[in-house]
Amino acid sequence: MDQYFKRALASIKNVPYLKPQWFWAGFSIGILYFGTIFWWMWSLHPLTTIGITNQFWSFVIVAVAYVGSVLPAAAMWGLFSWALFKIIERWGSHSATPFFAGGLFVLTEYLRAWVFGIVWAGSGSSLGPNWTFGNPAYWLTAFSPFAQSASWWGMYGIDFVLVVLIVAGIFSYKYPAKRQINLATLVTIAAVCGGAIIIGSQPNDGTNNIPVALIQTEKQTQPNYSGDEAFKDAQQKLKLIKEAATKFEKSGGIIILPEGSALSTFLNSILTPTAIQEYFRKLGPTEILIVDNVKTETSTGLVSRIAMISSRDGLIASKDKHVIAPGGEYVPFIARGLISVGNLLGLDFKRPSSIVAGSDTLTASKPISASLVACSDVFSTDAVRDKNASVILGVNSLALFRGSGWLSYQILAANKMRAIENRSWLAWASNSSHSYIITPTGETSVISKENGYGILTGSVVPRRQPAWYTYIGDWPVLLASFALVGISFRRHNAS
Amino acid sequence: MPPKIKFIIGSLAIVAIGVLAVGMSFLRTNFSGTGSLAPGVSDKLSAMETDSDKDGLSDIEESYWNTDFQNSDSDGDGFLDGEEVVSGHDPLKPGPDDLLTQANLTEKVTDLLIGGLYSGDLGTKATDATFDKALGDLSVAAISEFYDPKAAAKPPVVRTVATTKASEEIYLNKIAQIIKQNLFSQVLDVQASSELQQQKSSFLTLSNQFSLTRDELLNIEVPINWKNFHATLIGLITRFKNDYGAVGNYDRDPIRAMVALNELRVVLGDEIRLIIKDLRDGIAKRALNPSDTFFNVLGLLGN
Numbered sequence: 001m002d003q004y005f006k007r008a009l010a011s012i013k014n015v016p017y018l019k020p021q022w023f024w025a026g027f028s029i030g031i032l033y034f035g036t037i038f039w040w041m042w043s044l045h046p047l048t049t050i051g052i053t054n055q056f057w058s059f060v061i062v063a064v065a066y067v068g069s070v071l072p073a074a075a076m077w078g079l080f081s082w083a084l085f086k087i088i089e090r091w092g093s094h095s096a097t098p099f100f101a102g103g104l105f106v107l108t109e110y111l112r113a114w115v116f117g118i119v120w121a122g123s124g125s126s127l128g129p130n131w132t133f134g135n136p137a138y139w140l141t142a143f144s145p146f147a148q149s150a151s152w153w154g155m156y157g158i159d160f161v162l163v164v165l166i167v168a169g170i171f172s173y174k175y176p177a178k179r180q181i182n183l184a185t186l187v188t189i190a191a192v193c194g195g196a197i198i199i200g201s202q203p204n205d206g207t208n209n210i211p212v213a214l215i216q217t218e219k220q221t222q223p224n225y226s227g228d229e230a231f232k233d234a235q236q237k238l239k240l241i242k243e244a245a246t247k248f249e250k251s252g253g254i255i256i257l258p259e260g261s262a263l264s265t266f267l268n269s270i271l272t273p274t275a276i277q278e279y280f281r282k283l284g285p286t287e288i289l290i291v292d293n294v295k296t297e298t299s300t301g302l303v304s305r306i307a308m309i310s311s312r313d314g315l316i317a318s319k320d321k322h323v324i325a326p327g328g329e330y331v332p333f334i335a336r337g338l339i340s341v342g343n344l345l346g347l348d349f350k351r352p353s354s355i356v357a358g359s360d361t362l363t364a365s366k367p368i369s370a371s372l373v374a375c376s377d378v379f380s381t382d383a384v385r386d387k388n389a390s391v392i393l394g395v396n397s398l399a400l401f402r403g404s405g406w407l408s409y410q411i412l413a414a415n416k417m418r419a420i421e422n423r424s425w426l427a428w429a430s431n432s433s434h435s436y437i438i439t440p441t442g443e444t445s446v447i448s449k450e451n452g453y454g455i456l457t458g459s460v461v462p463r464r465q466p467a468w469y470t471y472i473g474d475w476p477v478l479l480a481s482f483a484l485v486g487i488s489f490r491r492h493n494a495s
Numbered sequence: 496m497p498p499k500i501k502f503i504i505g506s507l508a509i510v511a512i513g514v515l516a517v518g519m520s521f522l523r524t525n526f527s528g529t530g531s532l533a534p535g536v537s538d539k540l541s542a543m544e545t546d547s548d549k550d551g552l553s554d555i556e557e558s559y560w561n562t563d564f565q566n567s568d569s570d571g572d573g574f575l576d577g578e579e580v581v582s583g584h585d586p587l588k589p590g591p592d593d594l595l596t597q598a599n600l601t602e603k604v605t606d607l608l609i610g611g612l613y614s615g616d617l618g619t620k621a622t623d624a625t626f627d628k629a630l631g632d633l634s635v636a637a638i639s640e641f642y643d644p645k646a647a648a649k650p651p652v653v654r655t656v657a658t659t660k661a662s663e664e665i666y667l668n669k670i671a672q673i674i675k676q677n678l679f680s681q682v683l684d685v686q687a688s689s690e691l692q693q694q695k696s697s698f699l700t701l702s703n704q705f706s707l708t709r710d711e712l713l714n715i716e717v718p719i720n721w722k723n724f725h726a727t728l729i730g731l732i733t734r735f736k737n738d739y740g741a742v743g744n745y746d747r748d749p750i751r752a753m754v755a756l757n758e759l760r761v762v763l764g765d766e767i768r769l770i771i772k773d774l775r776d777g778i779a780k781r782a783l784n785p786s787d788t789f790f791n792v793l794g795l796l797g798n
Binding site: 225228230275282 | 764769771795
């Protein structure tokens with residue numbers, strides 16, 4: 001087997017158009033990996049949800065989106081493998097090589113999180129390390145003890161450790177002469193991880209246990225909603241809110257509505273301001289907090305805003321969605337060309353209404369301070385991290401993706417990682433997907449069994465203090481990685 | 496305010512609103528005499544003109560309007576022909592859809608601006624107070640023209656039935672459908688990115704839809720105690736029809752379109768909430784139990 005592998009590599013090396021060498025190894029693995037990661041994009045087809053009824057064009061658009069997402073991500077891994085083998089060529093089995101590899105992978109993943117947003121940039125979208133789809137650290141949330149260390153060094157720290165362990169393990173096998181050095185590396189890393197795990201596993205829950213009701217809905221995405229559809233959806237939601245409020249009659253609690261629920265907008269369209277106050281007041285004798293998601297006009301454009309409304313005091317906190325989704329929430333520059341071509345061919349494509357990335361935040365300290373998260377925000381470590389918040393409350397809608405189970409699973413993994421990083425309880429209400437509550441150790445406290453209208457109840461416990469990671473974020477790991485890569489390449493150039 | 500600023504504001508306003516429109520208006524009013532004015536204002540009746548049916552229109556004017564000179568109410572809607580003409584309604588068509596062509600608000604504002612400049616109220620020598628008052632008056636005149644009280648003075652003729660619990664619930668379920676479909680559907684197919692012509696067409700289509708809805712409302716049998724509510728609802732639907740029409744015709748009358756757009760965005764939302772409040776109060780007062788989802792939602796909102 002080893003012989004075949006060597007021959008295959010040698011043959012690749014000798015083909016001129018496959019230069020640069022080693023790029024293609026990472027690229028090929030990336031194609032397979034990200035081809036799987038982004039497979040949920042096919043759940044968009046056919047695009048009748050945004051008014052494109054032509055099957056062929058729908059296929060073309062989704063295919064462009066899929067390829068345009070997979071290729072750049074795979075190219076990043078190609079660059080990683082190219083650079084990695086450059087380091088290995090020079091450093092060989094040096095005991096520092098696994099660390100250089102780890103640093104290189106962290107920087108690759110960090111840059112990859114930028115790339116998706118750059119490729120799909122559009123008017124009003126946000127650029128940053130926001131799109132961490134497929135980061136290997138997400139799969140490690142299933143290995144809870146190891147994942148706990150993320151509350152120290154975050155997701156990228158997990159990436160670093162993972163790659164160091166793999167490379168050191170391979171070196172121990174391949175270079176028996178230096179096995180002791182590499183084993184020492186493994187032991188050091190294991191010890192550091194162990195320390196982080198032990199510290200990260202210390203209880204951080206406060207004393208308050210706050211009941212939470214997650215209102216789950218099944219509102220389809222379609223170009224327009226008739227009045228009948230709007231009222232049927234409203235009827236379902238209002239019934240569930242009433243049911244939740246009845247449960248919270250004595251204790252009070254938090255009711256979270258999913259993304260796109262726009263309860264406030266609906267109430268504002270049908271009731272006078274006095275009647276709205278009356279509605280909230282009559283929900284119960286104790287204070288109930290309602291987390292809602294509305295679209296609202298700002299000076300920069302239409303934004304998606306998560307609002308926390310107190311049944312007693314009205315709006316007490318809000319946060320704008322920062323990581324807006326290409327296609328569903330704005331038209332990327334690349335897609336504009338495709339729309340223009342389609343319209344020239346008389347296909348009458350309509351641009352979906354666009355929102356822009358918002359930045360406004362209204363923070364409440366009482367009765368609870370929460371990090372409010374909307375859907376794709378969860379893939380951005382910075383959008384969730386908030387040292388003033390004691391819990392994470394999120395809203396989500398996968399209606400556009402027809403409730404894709406694969407995407408839903410990836411979002412769950414990302415949510416677990418965010419809960420662990422911040423050592424915080426996380427409650428997540430969904431439209432056309434699952435709703436759940438995650439513990440600070442990344443375990444699922446409660447989860448809805450299926451999509452559809454329903455109510456899921458549980459509780460969250462505000463944390464006593466923010467995690468170390470919540471204070472410092474990704475910078476220490478990124479700086480360390482940058483330093484390691486810098487050292488390795490400096491040595492490479494010098495040699 | 497410095498005279499220079501006043502002068503610049505006045506000049507820019509005139510230029511912006513349209514020199515051409517001003518010129519046309521000037522020519523019409525000064526060289527064509529009353530050619531563009533609809534005949535029929537009663538104070539213009541000369542002693543030589545007779546008004547056989549005493550409806551405020553002379554017999555000569557009756558021939559212009561093609562109304563019956565021996566019938567004071569040619570369309571039989573309870574309003575004198577002269578009253579209808581003066582208030583901008585068609586004397587040959589029973590209400591409520593009998594408004595004559597609306598005045599061009601842009602031209603009217605332009606005329607007022609010119610007048611203000613000629614009189615000196617908007618001139619460079621005007622005092623700040625005079626200048627501000629003149630601008631204020633101009634705005635009020637424009638808004639008054641838009642919200643012409645004469646146009647709304649005539650209540651629609653509705654078909655009534657005796658009030659019973661059954662007739663009320665049938666009526667309420669019918670209007671629930673109309674309210675949901677017209678006031679709560681997200682059907683506005685107007686995109687900022689689309690061509691102007693497409694936008695115009697979309698707004699005019701909406702105007703037409705509201706026109707059809709109004710016709711539908713006129714054919715519903717209304718229990719007597721819901722008559723006032725029904726008239727208010729028709730009035731609201733008519734305003735939507737007129738506003739979408741005005742926005743669709745922005746190229747002919749941009750100022751009316753702007754005011755209409757503002758009404759659509761801001762004012763009519765309040766009107767909808769108030770009409771629904773009336774509806775809730777009426778249902779609660781008479782302990783009715785209409786079955787439509789609309790009322791279930793209202794019930795849930797009342798906790």
